[in-house]
Amino acid sequence: MIRVYIIILVISVASIITTPFIVTAKTASILGSRYDVPSEEVELDQDFADFLATAASSAGYNARNMYGSDTTKSNILQAAGAFGDPGANDFAFYIGHGGCTSTIHFYIITDAGTNVYDDEIYPYSADRYVIFVNLWACYQGGMIGFISGDEVRGMPLAWLHTTDLSGDGYANPDGKGYAFLGFTGEAPGLSNIDEQFTSGSSCLYPLYSFATEFYATLLGCYAEKRDIRKALDFASWQVWGKERFSETVLYQGFSTSKGSSKMVLYGDGTLTLP
Numbered sequence: 489m490i491r492v493y494i495i496i497l498v499i500s501v502a503s504i505i506t507t508p509f510i511v512t513a514k515t516a517s518i519l520g521s522r523y524d525v526p527s528e529e530v531e532l533d534q535d536f537a538d539f540l541a542t543a544a545s546s547a548g549y550n551a552r553n554m555y556g557s558d559t560t561k562s563n564i565l566q567a568a569g570a571f572g573d574p575g576a577n578d579f580a581f582y583i584g585h586g587g588c589t590s591t592i593h594f595y596i597i598t599d600a601g602t603n604v605y606d607d608e609i610y611p612y613s614a615d616r617y618v619i620f621v622n623l624w625a626c627y628q629g630g631m632i633g634f635i636s637g638d639e640v641r642g643m644p645l646a647w648l649h650t651t652d653l654s655g656d657g658y659a660n661p662d663g664k665g666y667a668f669l670g671f672t673g674e675a676p677g678l679s680n681i682d683e684q685f686t687s688g689s690s691c692l693y694p695l696y697s698f699a700t701e702f703y704a705t706l707l708g709c710y711a712e713k714r715d716i717r718k719a720l721d722f723a724s725w726q727v728w729g730k731e732r733f734s735e736t737v738l739y740q741g742f743s744t745s746k747g748s749s750k751m752v753l754y755g756d757g758t759l760t761l762p
Contacts, residue, residue, distance in 0.1 A: 513548065513549060513550035513573070514548060514549045514550065514573065514577050514578050514762065515549060515550050515552065515570040515571055515573040515578040515617075516540070516541070516544035516545075516549040516550065516551045516552065516578065516579055516580075516581075517552050517554070517563075517567035517570065517571070517578070517579075517580040517581070517618075518537050518540050518541055518544070518551065518552060518553045518554060518555060518580075518581050519554050519555065519559045519563065519564060519567060519580070519581065519582040519583075519584075520533050520534070520537050520554075520555035520556065520559055520582065520583045520584055520599075521559050521582075521583075521584030521585060521596070521597050521598055521599045521601075522556055522584070522599055523584065523585065523597050523598070523599055523600065523601040524585060524601070525584065525585070525677075526677075526679070528679045529677040529678065529679045532677075532678045532679050532693060532696050533555065533583050533584075533677075533678060534555055534556065535696075536583070536678060536696060536699060536700065537553055537555035537581075537583070538553065538555075539700060539703075540553075540581060540703055541553035543703055543704060543707045543709050544579075544707060546707070546709065547707040547708055547709075547713075547761070549578075549579075550573070552567075552571070554567075555583075556599055557599050558599075559582075559584070559598055559599040560598055560599070560600070561598050561602055561604050561608075564582070564596065564598065564604045564609070565604070565608065565609060565612045566612065567580050567618075568580070568609045568610075568612040568613040568618060568646070568647055569612040569613060569614075569615060569617060569618075570615075570617035570618050572617075573617055574617075577617075577619055577761070577762045578617050578618050578619065579618060579619065579620040579621065579622075579761060580618050580620075580621045580622070580647065581621075581622045581623075581624070582596055582621075582622070582623045582624065582625060583624040583625065583678070584596060584597055584599075584624075584625055585597045585625060585626065586623065586625030586626045586627055586628050586675070587603075587626060587627055588627045588630060592641045593605050593606055593607065593639075593641055594606045594627060594628060594630065594641070594642060594643045594646075596623060596625050596628065596643075597625075606633070606640050606641060606642055606643050606645070606646035607639050607640040607641070607646070609643075609646040609647060610640040610645065610646045610649065613646065613647055613648065613649040614649055616648065616649050616650075616666070618647060618648065619648075619665055619666050619667070619759065619761075620666070620667045620668075620669075620716070620759060620761060621644075621647040621648065621667075621668055621669070622668075622669040622670065623643060623647075623668075623669075623670045624670075624671075624675055624678075624699070625670070625671070625675050626671060626673065626674045626675045626749075627671065627672070627673060627674075627675075628643045628670040628671060628675075629643070629644070629668070629669070629670030629671050629672050629751070629752040629754070630642075630672050630673075631644075632644045632645060632651050632653050632655065632668075632754055633645025633646065633651055634651060635651075643668070643670065644668035644670070644754050644755075647668065648666045648668060648755070650666065652664065653666065653667075653668065653754040653755040653756075654754060654755055654756070654757075655754065656752070656753070656754075657716070657717075657753040657754050657755045657756055657757040658717055658720065658733060658734065658739070658753045658757045659734065659757075661717065661755070661756050661757035661758045661759075662755060662756050663756055663758060664755065664756050665756055665759055666755045666756055666759070667716055667753060667754065667755040667756050667757065667759045668753070668754040668755055669716070669751065669752070669753050669754075670751070670752060671749050671750065671751055671752070672749050672750055672752055673744055673746065673747060673748060673749030673750075674744040674745065674746055674749050675749070676695055676742070676744075676749075677695070678693060678695050678696040678699060679693055679695075679696065680693075680695055681693065681694075682742075684737050684742050684743065685737065685742070687737075688728045688729055688730075689727050689728050689729075691727055694727050694728070697723075697726070697727050698723045698724070698726075698727045698738070699723075701722060701723035701726045701727060702719050702720060702722075702723040703719075705718070705719040705722045705723065706719040706761055707761065713760055713761065714760070715757065715758045715759055715760040716753065716756075716757050716758070716759050716760075717733070717753075717757035717758060720733035720753070720757075721733050724736045724738075738750065738751040739751060
């Protein structure tokens with residue numbers, strides 16, 4: 489009888505050990521560059537990346553927290569293809585510096601300071617495994633994108649491999665299951681405490697709190713998961729007391745050192761992450 493129990497125990501332990509290798513997990517790629525970023529911002533960005541990785545893991549994702557030195561060109565490119573995860577329904581997040589060239593090519597920056605351009609990313613997203621991408625970096629939401637000859641221009645196109653996205657996925661979601669969140673101009677850091685962001689908020693770092701509340705809601709850390717649009721609304725209420733994201737300075741626009749900017753959602757605001 490003792491031998492039977494031992495056999496059962498061995499089989500049970502073997503099942504526990506091998507199960508993660510035979511079950512396909514959704515992938516959450518969390519990227520972030522410290523290059524030319526102030527120390528206070530780096531600290532908050534790292535803290536947020538750790539939070540997001542924990543939340544994604546709890547939601548059943550294979551969370552790859554690559555903030556810092558692991559945000560290499562190779563990992564950024566592989567993240568656009570969800571590291572080959574055939575299960576699709578993956579998402580990606582990046583925070584750090586970004587820009588746009590005079591020839592209308594958009595780029596984000598590795599931890600070592602190397603630019604990674606839209607046309608370099610595009611081939612890696614061909615399988616369309618990534619359904620939601622959030623680039624918290626300057627100018628990455630400047631346009632959905634277009635293809636000129638054999639060159640790709642635009643980060644939403646580069647990451648989601650399509651231009652068939654609603655120009656305002658919050659007010660007019662297209663229901664097609666793909667979404668991009670970014671900024672048209674300069675992106676405020678999570679540590680930004682300008683009056684335009686602190687007004688009406690009791691949070692020490694309103695943008696950090698907004699990002700945290702948004703993803704906590706989106707990934708189901710609270711009672712229920714909500715779609716992107718409802719998660720944006722919930723975060724807006726928690727941070728600024730606004731019932732709708734459309735009532736916030738992020739949606740309506742804010743001033744920057746180089747003009748103005750706003751947070752934009754392209755595609756499907758009714759998308760709920762699986």
